[in-house]
Amino acid sequence: MYDPTRLAALVAVAEAGSITRAADRLGYTPPALSQQLAKLEREAGTALLVRHHRGARLTEAGEVLVAHARCVLDELERARHALARLTGLTGGALRLGTFPTAGVHLLPPALSAFRRAHPDVRLSVADYDPPAGVTAVAAGEVDLALTHTYHPAEPVPVPAAVRLEPVLVEELVLVTAPGHALGSAASRLPLAELAGQPLISMAPHHQARREIEALLAEVGATPALLVPTPGYAVVCALVSAGLGVAVVPEMVARTATTPVGMRPLEGGRLRRTISVAYRAEETNPAADAFRALLRGAFGRAGRSTGG
The missing domain is CATH 1.10.10.10 (Winged helix-like DNA-binding domain superfamily/Winged helix DNA-binding domain)
Known part of the structure; x- marks a missing residue:
């Protein structure tokens, strides 16, 4: 031959x-x-x-x-x-939804790999504050959406037509101003040591963080400054300026644009799960290919970024 x-x-x-x-x-x-x-x-x-x-x-x-x-x-x-x-990947379109942290740190390398493998698929990206991305998937506005849930938290109902596939689990960590006493050690910090600390509180009325904020209040962290929505870039900037401490996802702390100290919390009780939402009964080769790429890029679902 x-x-x-x-x-x-x-x-x-x-x-x-x-x-x-x-x-x-x-x-x-x-x-x-x-x-x-x-x-x-x-x-x-x-x-x-x-x-x-x-x-x-x-x-x-x-x-x-x-x-x-x-x-x-x-x-x-x-x-x-x-x-x-x-x-189905010689053309067509893939519409993606994301939230800010994922849009900046998770989505670009995954989209770059997808574009190299499937250059003929048209791509679009829209911002959704979770859980709005899940609603957008159910309504057919986007094909996939990166979203998140926190633990502990009350379960958020998911539309019957939508499934959530976990991509990454990360711990929440303490961020402090550089040189702060609580941020100078590498060991895990017991939550009880947050008692009396001025806390930059991230919207205790916000559904995703309500249980997190309640737990911090229980250990005696003192709300010193309220950020009405969880705008983590602003929160880290306020922490860096010495206005208080905060509890944020590890990915946020590691990629903060302002200098902050970071310390893991004891027990690993506070976590954020990043998932991709998709329509379960719909055949979409481009969406399936992108989900497979996410699985390959970020490992098995449930793997934590925490130490």
């Missing part, structure tokens, strides 16, 4: 009239292309080319083989397009 790569090399020489010009077209060096052609001649058991000072021409056997080679290569190209159509 003839190697398709060598058949393509022979066709290129027939069209270019020269091994050098064919090598340029195919991205080979002339010696490398000559080696491929020599192997093809050994497979054929006869000379396929006659070299001359102006280039190369086909022998009679070469003419016969080139005619069949073009048919073979055309069929292989048709097969490639048929398989691509079968996967």
